[in-house]
Amino acid sequence: MFKVVERSMIVPNVHLLTIEASEVAQAARPGNFIILRPDEQGERIPLTIADWDVSAGTVTSLFVQVGASTAKLARLKAGDTIPTFAGPLGNETEIAKFGTVVLVGGCYGIGAIYPIARALKAAGNRVFALIEARSSFALYWEDRLKTVCERVLVISRDGSRGYKGHVTRLAEILATEKIKPDRLIAYGCTYQMMEVSRQTKPLGIKTIVSMNPIMIDGTGMCGVCRLTVAGETKFACVDGPEFDGHEVDWEEFLARRESYNAEEVEPLHRSGSCSHF
Numbered sequence: 113m114f115k116v117v118e119r120s121m122i123v124p125n126v127h128l129l130t131i132e133a134s135e136v137a138q139a140a141r142p143g144n145f146i147i148l149r150p151d152e153q154g155e156r157i158p159l160t161i162a163d164w165d166v167s168a169g170t171v172t173s174l175f176v177q178v179g180a181s182t183a184k185l186a187r188l189k190a191g192d193t194i195p196t197f198a199g200p201l202g203n204e205t206e207i208a209k210f211g212t213v214v215l216v217g218g219c220y221g222i223g224a225i226y227p228i229a230r231a232l233k234a235a236g237n238r239v240f241a242l243i244e245a246r247s248s249f250a251l252y253w254e255d256r257l258k259t260v261c262e263r264v265l266v267i268s269r270d271g272s273r274g275y276k277g278h279v280t281r282l283a284e285i286l287a288t289e290k291i292k293p294d295r296l297i298a299y300g301c302t303y304q305m306m307e308v309s310r311q312t313k314p315l316g317i318k319t320i321v322s323m324n325p326i327m328i329d330g331t332g333m334c335g336v337c338r339l340t341v342a343g344e345t346k347f348a349c350v351d352g353p354e355f356d357g358h359e360v361d362w363e364e365f366l367a368r369r370e371s372y373n374a375e376e377v378e379p380l381h382r383s384g385s386c387s388h389f
């Protein structure tokens with residue numbers, strides 16, 4: 113059993129969950145995810161690791177509450193235990209000295225980009241964050257990101273903070289801010305990552321996205337998380353979760369996801385629930 117150290121709603125509908133799991137904390141790398149179950153009957157929920165503390169032996173993730181499974185997670189409190197906490201899973205983010213890197217985060221992705229920003233800065237990059245939410249009240253971890261980013265830009269759908277609108281304005285914002293990324297990494301809902309990839313393709317900016325299909329085993333055995341990248345079948349859990357956004361077959365990915373009924377899609381708290389689009 114794994115102990116809950118903290119579960120708190122940090123902005124409406126977005127929860128922070130810190131679990132005691134020292135082996136996972138020791139092995140965690142930026143871009144990894146974990147799979148957990150809130151109870152013995154619960155579905156397996158994949159969550160990107162947003163931070164970890166090796167000395168405390170804890171791992172932190174963010175999740176969006178959208179239905180039954182995530183509602184169970186949202187009821188956890190410090191001291192509770194959960195039966196499953198497997199990880200770290202997936203390949204880590206490629207960290208190297210690329211030059212200028214822009215990290216785009218929305219929903220759970222605002223937290224997920226933090227360890228990536230930290231590692232990229234340590235590798236000598238100029239790191240910018242572009243975080244997006246439907247309104248200023250849905251933004252979080254801005255101060256934390258500022259500690260590892262040269263600047264943190266904001267897009268709010270209602271214009272209450274930063275640029276008004278959403279990532280459909282990405283190319284325009286990069287031009288206005290005179291930021292020329294050598295690489296861009298996006299974590300958020302499927303539509304956000306698809307739109308980011310669409311915007312950066314004509315600009316020739318290498319774009320990495322973290323794909324978030326339904327997952328069951330997370331080890332490449334069940335085949336549920338398959339997608340097509342550069343014409344080849346890939347499994348998000350073992351070949352990803354990060355892929356080149358310009359090579360993902362987005363139409364197929366969306367069609368596959370929509371083929372699941374609402375109950376099955378519900379665990380897609382990492383993606384389908386996003387209300388930004």
Ligand code: FES
Nearest residue numbers: 330332334335349
């Ligand atoms: Fe089963 Fe990826 S979750 S193959």
